[in-house]
Amino acid sequence: MIKVGIVGYGNLGRGVCLAVNKAKDLECVGIFTRRDPSSISPVINYPVYSTSELEKFKGKVDVLILCGGSATDLPNNTANILKDFNTVDSFDNHGKIPEYYSKLEKVAKDNGTLSAISIGWDPGMFSIARMLFGAVLPDGNDYTFWGKGVSQGHSDAIRRIEGVKNAIQYTIPKEDALDRVRNGENPELSAREKHLRECFVAVEDGADKARIENEIKTMPNYFEPYDTIVNFVSEEEVKKMQQKLSHGGFVIRSGKTTEENSEILELSLKLESNPEFTGSVLTAYARAVARLSKEGKSGVVTVFDVPIKYLSPLSEEELRAHLL
């Protein structure tokens, strides 16, 4: 059995719990939280400890699944944890991946540990599609569309506007753009042509809705480059929408093998629960990290480095006989 620990218990930690529980070759030694452990009732009945107790588990856990955020948790904590443990995380700040990688690579090599970073669906599954599609169809373009799903960053940006009580923002891929890409047109697409932004906003009593709508629609980077729809709804409606964590998206590569012949490759995900699916991907890569570490591998790996056979509980013979 592979022994895993789960660090952090928000939506993602909950998703990891569920995924570890489904994996017959994994056992969970515990959930580690910065909150009062007694305040947490995990979805699966695993023991809950304070993160301050982590060091007692050194040598007793094959891999820690880090469920913190990419803004501060992972950049601040992973390097320190990696001194004593193998880790897997979902670091998703694309622009800062090289810096994060370099920092962790040194720690991992110095300590003989192994870390899989940026695991999930984007980065993760979508990265595999972008890289693989580009390698097998070099003369072409790739397009990533996200949604329909909630963007936390855009929702937060709306909530910072004066007079807004609560808000949620959906990123929606435009069907017309998807169709053009799927038809092999290889279009140049602006941000506005690819995605629509739809906002549901609850405001304070007497707030100036026209001003708020204008502030949203003209917000640089976040909304100005897009067509944005603003709906004013009750706070209850926003809260209800916040319960549903569906998401998804598309990676499409369109390219030519000759002047005459186009080939279109597409990966699409339709997720009813973004954190449950991300937790499930993290769990499969936790299995890979435990195995690779046992083979003596150290350092930092991404989805580009890990042979996919390591993700499966099946033997190599079974994989070749049934899935090839």
Place this chain on the structure above:
Amino acid sequence: MIKVGIVGYGNLGRGVCLAVNKAKDLECVGIFTRRDPSSISPVINYPVYSTSELEKFKGKVDVLILCGGSATDLPNNTANILKDFNTVDSFDNHGKIPEYYSKLEKVAKDNGTLSAISIGWDPGMFSIARMLFGAVLPDGNDYTFWGKGVSQGHSDAIRRIEGVKNAIQYTIPKEDALDRVRNGENPELSAREKHLRECFVAVEDGADKARIENEIKTMPNYFEPYDTIVNFVSEEEVKKMQQKLSHGGFVIRSGKTTEENSEILELSLKLESNPEFTGSVLTAYARAVARLSKEGKSGVVTVFDVPIKYLSPLSEEELRAHLL
């Protein structure tokens, strides 16, 4: 530069020529044929040799891309070639992969060579999807649909019927079944429910069309388990259809992360040229075989064993910075 040789010059060999020509880090030492080399004018102006001259190239080529068929060419020849060369092939007889693997594994290990087998889109890209999707979404089912595209085996079967001059058979996925799978219904689908078979048949003058249609529709395994449409057309029409080598298909996995939440993962390919795309995949894996062999790896590998970074001409740093 990675030095490749191309063994066999049919539709697939032609596709490999085109793909190697697009790869700036690969050079082609030659095309090897069992036919008279002077009878071949390759699509790219690479030198053409007789396969009997292959042995002169020992030590002068990093990997041979084998473009023979899976019925006899590859089972008969790969083991012998593998004594002296690294290879990559598109062996696609799914049921015989374990046997093919075992035979080659011994030869490769004894001779320190490396062979990537069953590379293409199915097996190949579709195998990656089946394995990866299953690992990250274990509680679910996967479905592979092929088409619309030509099945050579079914076309051959029709041509063996008395009175048939020529024929082509298209395998067509049923939209209704695709929709049910994409909706997360997790249906149990019979062969008849998944695919339709449409045949275009040219017959001898005075042939009994009713008998031929009946013989096709009742042919065990090939057509009996399916809804089959038979169209009688001229030989010219069949020949024209045989020029177009488009194909494609879908791998869809539908599964649950909890009782409430379904997740749907889908890979789809829409190929205007099946052999050109397959040749392009083989070429990317030829790059991987050359690199892995240089690192000292020997034996037999499949798409499950090769980290995808080896397929790309980009550096690991570039991949992390731009595609993760």
